[in-house]
Amino acid sequence: MTSNHPLLQLRDVRVHFPITKGLLLRRVTGEVRAVDGVDLNVLRGQSVGLVGESGSGKTTLGRAVVGLARPTSGTIVFDGEDVWSLGRDEQKRLRRRVQMVFQDPYASLDPRMTVGKSIAEPLEIHRLGSRADRARKVAELLEIVGLHPSHADRYPHELSGGQRQRVGVARALSPDPDLIVADEPVSALDVSIQAQIVNLLQELQRELGLTSILIAHDLAVVRHVSDAIAVMYLGRIVEWSLAADLYREPLHPYTVALLSAVPIPDPVVEATRERIVLPGDVPSPAAPPPGCPFHTRCWLRDKLGNPAACSSDVPALRSIRPGHLVACHFADEIRA
């Protein structure tokens, strides 16, 4: 297998949902542009963080990657194959290689299935291994995620939230996927338990060499897990960079504001920090503003005296520094 080409390639992916009116004649009266033109490459072994607020399209993009939401246009190429142009059988074969960890560990496990059965289910669906092989695999996976093999006979209600999320991770790992998409895997958990799962994800990454996409709204969590980060706003990627660069020197005005809004657990830092409080709400993805999607709340545009380009032209994602892409007409001005 060559590792020159990215494991996952998204080209101008759009996912639009129709808004309909009427019961019988379902007229389409508009559309929600959940994902609106995303280009993204994920390299083998890379861990990409997808961050953004509600309505940024991060979850829909993740669902499109694992095959749960069909893109309206654009292509998703996984390991050289265009995912949505394949036949059923080939698609199923590909799906084994892309697995998902869901947000709510209470809702994503079948309450009537033992933990062992839940973890083995992907293996059964894809007809992998004999019954004995599967049992062995389940025991092995439980240990990898920090549970005991005897947990295989338990039901989800007997486990705590943290333990359930470990089962969720084990189930995603069971068919030996190449790519894992984790959608807010720790946001339903308490702080002390969150740290356990964040560490588990970090370890798995290192030891199994997994490729992963972590979808999260918590920028601090993403910083601990991901090597590269895509910041989304209203269905688009507005900034893409290595994690270290993004946190040290964000170049999109939205990212700058987002980072400054996150409270830091240190009263000394909090007392002296400069904060940019953005006005208003995120516009509706059903009626995104013309031009730059962020221009209605942008502090930099304000500072520059409202240049016309912001409200008329959609800025392209362009390279400002090697490996650091920003979709802003005035990204060079941000440090001024």
Next chain:
Amino acid sequence: MSSKAPSASRQGPGSVPALLDVQDLRVRFRMLDATIFAVNGISLYLDPGETLGLVGESGSGKSVTSLALMRLLPPQPAAEVSGAIVFDGRDIASLPEKQMRSMRGRDIAMVFQDPMTSLNPVLRIGEQVEETIRAHREVDSTGARARAVELLRLVGIADPERQLERYPHEFSGGMRQRVMIAMALALEPKLLIADEPTTALDVTIQAQVLELLKKLTMETGTAVILITHDLGVVARMTRRVAVMYAGKVVESAPTGELFADPRHPYTVGLLHSIPRLDGDVGTLRPIEGSPPDLRREPDGCPFAPRCAWRLDTCWEQMPELLPLEPASDVVAEHVVACHNPVTPTEVELARPDRPGFEPAPPPRAVA
């Protein structure tokens, strides 16, 4: 119990009488097959105009405590409440319901986590804001409307006359929370209890709402109890913090001191388990194990099973909340409930640094 009695909880800077003084509050919920020990002896005080952070994870009893303060818990025998709650010189526990009702909203107001479920979905925003005002003030409908417009403008909602005609579902989460804050502060209460007010909001909206809360409560001189699990929010907003675990306050100190010099193993563990935006990206050091089972009355320290500092006593005896330096003349604001507190040098290590020290094994009866 007399509220004037000196106690570990009342060590504020003395001269001003506390606005709120809670002594040994306990709340138990009786269920068909079990009893939930939700709050197990909490003592708290709050000075007028002060902002106190109440921090803890799910099940630590922080929300139940706030409901007890508002006397909003279900009546006996479903919930058993004991202890003394003295607010502004009056004992809340023994107040007749009629007086309590006039106090809620006027003297103590509350903002909840989810603004969608705390607003009535079938009433216009205006009706709800005006109802709050008219319940406590002698004003006619024009007066109430004028005040509602003023309040909405105060919390930064543009075009308030038109917005009052709309329904909650037409508002975004941030706007709904602004309306809740407007209603809570409508009568300039002495105390505002904010229970996870920004947890359901996006981080840029959270920043707006926190800023607003800070500004308005400062202007009205309202004291705030801010209940949250987010230590970042605590660092930004509060003067003093009480850390809760299993229905107990395990440590309390001025905010700066708590972060700089934590002494309870749980506080230290919490501070090491939060990923931060600044500083080094190291591996997080989580607290091992799971939160306690609230269906059992804790005999010893509830944190003992997860604690690296535990001694034999910890399994058997609940430590009292005591000043850090008992001999000192200085007003002790830093109190800890721990038999074996973390030393300043151990804080960074996040484990005991004493030759030959091993955490005490559980007594055989439990195992």
